[in-house]
Amino acid sequence: MQHLLSSWPQFSGRLKSQKLLLCLDYDGTLTPIVATPGDAVFSEAGRQVLTSLVSLPGILVSVVSGRGVADVKNRVGVGGILYSGNHGLEADGPRASWVHPESWLLRKRMAPLAASLRRGMSAFRGVIVEDKGLTVSVHYRNAEPRELPRAQKVFYKLVDRAVKMGHCVIRQGRKVWEIHPPFDWGKDAFVSKLYHEEAARQGFNLIPIYFGDDRTDEGAFRVVAGRGIAVKVGSSNGNSQALYFLKEPREVLECLRKIRGLRVA
Ligand SMILES: [Mg+2]
Structure with a gap:
């Protein structure tokens, strides 16, 4: 480069x-x-x-x-x-x-997911759930490093059903888990x-x-x-x-x- x-x-x-x-x-x-x-x-x-x-x-x-x-x-x-x-x-x-064009469906599916993440991730200090309507970001930059493995486990458990149903995919960003639409x-x-x-x-x-x-x-x-x-x-x-x-x-x-x-x- x-x-x-x-x-x-x-x-x-x-x-x-x-x-x-x-x-x-x-x-x-x-x-x-x-x-x-x-x-x-x-x-x-x-x-x-x-x-x-x-x-x-x-x-x-x-x-x-x-x-x-x-x-x-x-x-x-x-x-x-x-x-x-x-x-x-x-x-x-x-x-x-x-x-x-599929944003109406995304909004419908992301809202309950964001709510459940907000509840579930509130146990971890420094983790921020950002509901952006069409996607959700879970920021863990400020999480306690020793709590991170458990936070990650809880996160994946909470999104598991939606991922398996094909409602979303998870992408890894810089200290953030991103919940994206399942389509390309x-x-x-x-x-x-x-x-x-x-x-x-x-x-x-x-x-x-x-x-x-x-x-x-x-x-x-x-x-x-x-x-x-x-x-x-x-x-x-x-x-x-x-x-x-x-x-x-x-x-x-x-x-x-x-x-x-x-x-x-
Ligand atoms: Mg950037």
């Missing part, structure tokens, strides 16, 4: 002149990972650079998060961005809002849909760029890798579909400033 900022000269020509689809994850990408997800506050500096990017012609900015769409929209707080929440199951943006739809499918819609509108020389830090971003890396730039935030280690990396969210903002600099020059 190459460091994106160090490889910058090889991209600057294309990034200066071609149309861009700029996709960004939120937690761990635009903001540093924090102990409690509710505390992940977007910086004013970040808000400024996104605000100036969305005002430029030929750039569509999309924030693609595992959070609920209203939550991520509220946290970023910049108009003109296409926000997607629940790992691509819903979107809200300048042109239209969208939800996955995630950030990858959303980014692919978005890319094809935008390319049909703007022309197929559109360059997709995706910044993300987590396993749930890997599919989206694969979608953009052949056509644009996939950037893993956090580390150059480990198996990733991304060919480029940045060390931390601060470098993501630096990169966004460089893109803005190229486009206004």
